[in-house]
Amino acid sequence: MLVIPGHRCHTCEGPTRRELLRAGSIGLFGLNLAQFLSWQGAAKGASKLEGSRGFGSAKSVIMVFLQGGPSHIDIWDPKPDAPLNIRGEFKPIKTKIPGTNISEIMPMMADAISKATLIRSMSYTPNGLFNHTAAIYQMLTGYPPDRVSPSGQLEPPSPADFPTAGSHVSKLKPPTEAVLPFVELPRPLQESGVIGKGGAAGFLGKAYDPYRMYQDPAKPLQIDDLSLRKDISADRLKDRFELLKGINGSMPDLEKALHSQAIDEYYGKAFDLVLSGKARDAFDLSKESDKMRERYGMTTFGQGLLLSRRLIEAGTRFVQMNWPAVANGNPEIDAWDTHAANFGPLKNLHCPKLDRGLSALLEDMDDRGLLKETLVVAVGEFGRSPRVGVSTSGNSNAPDGRDHWPYCYSAVVAGCGIARGAQYGESDQTASSPKDKPVHPNDLLATTYYALGIDPDMQVLNHLNQPRELVKGKVVTELWA
């Protein structure tokens, strides 16, 4: 007997494509062949979306991922009329968006927001787990995590994980030039000992993992793989490749058998990358003027954003620029996770970096014309509890601390034709939940794929060749002007 339950459970791998075909042929799911084919076709091209507003408007993406969970109410969504234990210590200031105020600790962004849309209705309800990694995984893969270890932490990255957005992008939209398709800066996603969850290619295979540049860009970078080694001149590398061609050519049967592996293409790209020095140059911040570097801020975050811009300029598809602190790190040093202390660290430590860096990125990208074809997203895995000093995640909080809050938070999106100087969505009077136009993390992901010309409804095959939805989200087309 065939029983298909209505409820999908996390351990169920689901049917394979082959089974679906069989099922289709016997009328299960009510899926007929024509439907199946159109469903498969959707996976191949995205023609039905060609010409839709904003579809394919971006060539590349900078994902400024503020791991740790910045407090939306203290940064992007002030509520001066709410009681003191909600509105907090900061005053609102006017921005270039008429009627939209942000916090006084973000003065430069008050100006630069004129190039972006501020989404104030990011929202989702976590599936069980309330911690950083679960939320990061949700934000970047589009799927809730399913495996939790007895300690309450997530399992570390697994080859069966859903791929992070940049991995999908580098597979579905490989760059046309010899550049690194997907670069992650300047440190991994991390909560306690769980490192890199939601930041890897998972079932796509390591080939689509990001190029991980886990170094402080405020200091000189070591990029050995990308620079010609000092004992190898360009001529010598060329000679080596000629020789290699000759050796490969002497075994035509093997060449033929390996034709589909595209080894020569990878070698060609690696050769160009090393020889052209394009990627190496992109990583060379000394090519920037001191003035420019200072504009971004001489911090890991600021220089990371400048590096992100350089990579995009060189042709990289997807830059994942992580906030350079462990998600659940110490807020009084560098983390957004302000359980123990909120206002002081935001005002004195984190927001000055964010304000300076993000405003510089938006202005610089715009000046160079890069913003036209680049989507810039700045968002964390959640916001923070509107009421100070209460526990919403089981963590303990200082009287002025704020806890995790995924039900309502903010995101900044800019570029590729997205409305300049606009607000999308609104939160309620305490910034606890969206008043209208809620945007689920999956919607934000779907919008990102869509901007790149990838149909978010397409199917991808996992490591067991089972079809999985790229993301179950709704594109927010209203973001485009």
Add this chain to the structure above:
Amino acid sequence: MSLDLAGQLPDPNEVRAFIADTTPAKVKRIRLIEKLIASPAFIDHWTLKWGDLLQANRKYLGEKGVYEFDEWIRESFTANKPYDKMVREILSSSGSSNQNPAANFFRVTRDPKPTMEKTTQVFLGVRMVCAQCHDHPFERWTQNQYYEMSAFYSALGIRPGYEVGEEIIYNQRADFDMKHPKDGRVMKPAFIVPASYGSTGPVPTDSHRRTALAEWVTSRDNPFFAKSTVNRVWSYFFGRGIIDPVDDIRASNPPSNPALLDALTKDFLDHNFDLRQLMRTITNSRTYQASMTTNEWNAGDADNFSHAIPRRLAAEELLDALTLATGVRPNLPEVPPDTRAEQLPDPHVGKDGFLDLFGRPSRESSCECERRSDISLPQALNLVNGQTISDAVAGGNGRVAKAILSGKSDHDLVEELYLASFSRTPTAAEAELGLKYLSSGSRGRAALAQDLLWALVNSKPFLYNY
């Protein structure tokens, strides 16, 4: 062949001796197979493979546990323990994980349901996982069967031992009922298919029930055990199972050649679950020894083993092959300096970036899909310009440096580099290419020889097993 049986390239001297040996080729090959099966590298190679499968991983087992478990697997292969015996020892193990390392198997999954899933997937090639939430949509496994099978492990208990990192595997005496999630009824242990389990009476329901499972899994008349083992081992030699994926045996995923699978299974049973004999049978076959040359009728075939299909060297094989070809051993962190990559006990040592980049499995699951053999841009970058190869090729104590110091002629140098990289002498055209390059004079002789070695270890014949 040396790669498939022992995970290693042969030393140039062995290749020379093999070529010089005037014994008929067929006999020579049989002897070589015997020699490889008897070699220490053979044990390393299969210990590594089964370490993947059984998830020898210090994350679950701790450092002591992982070394003990690795050693236990190693001893099983050294003794050529009949496979049914080896698996029975694992599945019926109990007591201290230090004193009975096979019991480490249970420390990875720990709970009854995942342990049952792993048992069926690894030893029977059957995936029960879908049936946890509902009857398998296209297979005969029902949700009831999932819980009946899990019930064999419901009394499995794990508690801390007396030494640091030690755990005790035991059978709980009470409160071990496996309940159905829908209605809470107690599920009695029952097998998914009939096979003998050491008794003709009813399936035991006492706390020792998992012993019956161990007997049932490994019994000669279990329709999955021998067959899935043969299929899995076959896949290690061909890159593909006769049923593929190898851990997804079901009616809707039939074998590409049922007669072949049946014959191999029978042979395996006739030889009392002898893995070495199975490998002997496979490697002596014409199918295994087929070349990759295709004709107009089989060029498109990837399922029927009509010709060899090249496979990229696994991460550990590749690093060891590089060591042999260049004569320079990379420094793997945290292990004695002469350790080969194939000898590493788990994925948490030897992390110099290379092995993980080339797809060493993290042993987070027992799925064969964890080991990746695709090629990517970061890999190509690493091979072209990375530290591992650059250092090895130019090593002051390496093959090139030694050959030049010992005054080898260009001809001998080219031959040696081919022997070390491709396990064969160069063809006339290849030798000419190499000689021409060495005499080009564009830079010093040592540098030119390094270039040749670089090109050899970056070439497809080196990176691929064919």
